[in-house]
Amino acid sequence: MIEAILSDMDGTLIDTEKANASAYCYAIAQYGGEITPEDFQHNYAGMSWKRFLPQILPDADSEMHKAVAELKKSKYADFFSLTSVYQDVLDFLTHSKQFAPVGLVTTASRQAVEELLRYHQLEGFFDVIISGDDVVNAKPHAEPYLAAANMLGVNIANCIALEDSQVGIDSATSARANVFIVKHEK
Known part of the structure; x- marks a missing residue:
């Protein structure tokens, strides 16, 4: 049953793949990182930011990772048309x-x-x-x-x-x- x-x-x-990847790539770029939406989608789709941001920004501390995630969250709606x-x-x-x-x-x-x-x-x-x-x-x-x-x-x-x-x-x-x-x- x-x-x-x-x-x-x-x-x-x-x-949401393109929107999510685009919003994260935007936020990551603001903190000096670089990744394309295609690479993001291929490597990190479905993962929590707590798992992938340390891989993308290995020299950043946990506070910076959290700041990137917060920036992504605040900008995400800008990408909903995708x-x-x-x-x-x-x-x-x-x-x-x-x-x-x-x-x-x-x-x-x-x-x-x-x-x-x-x-x-x-x-x-x-x-x-x-x-x-x-x-x-x-x-x-x-x-x-x-x-x-x-x-x-x-x-x-x-x-x-x-x-x-x-x-x-x-x-x-x-x-x-x-x-x-x-x-x-x-």
């Missing part, structure tokens, strides 16, 4: 809501999630949202998926998780959710 559907946001429900909803996934989630609660599980900040959902007129759609700000251990750790199941009062083993990245797949798998890998044609 399926008790809930839990979906990732970036790359699964909403194509995003689009994957209609097939939204249709699946909309249909699923008739039978089970639907949650969003993402590494994105709460602010970014709320702004992006508002931009795409999806605010209020999800029964629960777990953002990167809501957990101690971001994906690939199991905590985000376990937190969503806990908030919904369901058994994670009876949940379907929709994911597109290895980081997210690892998170959902380690939580013991049933993982559906979402592949979009580019």
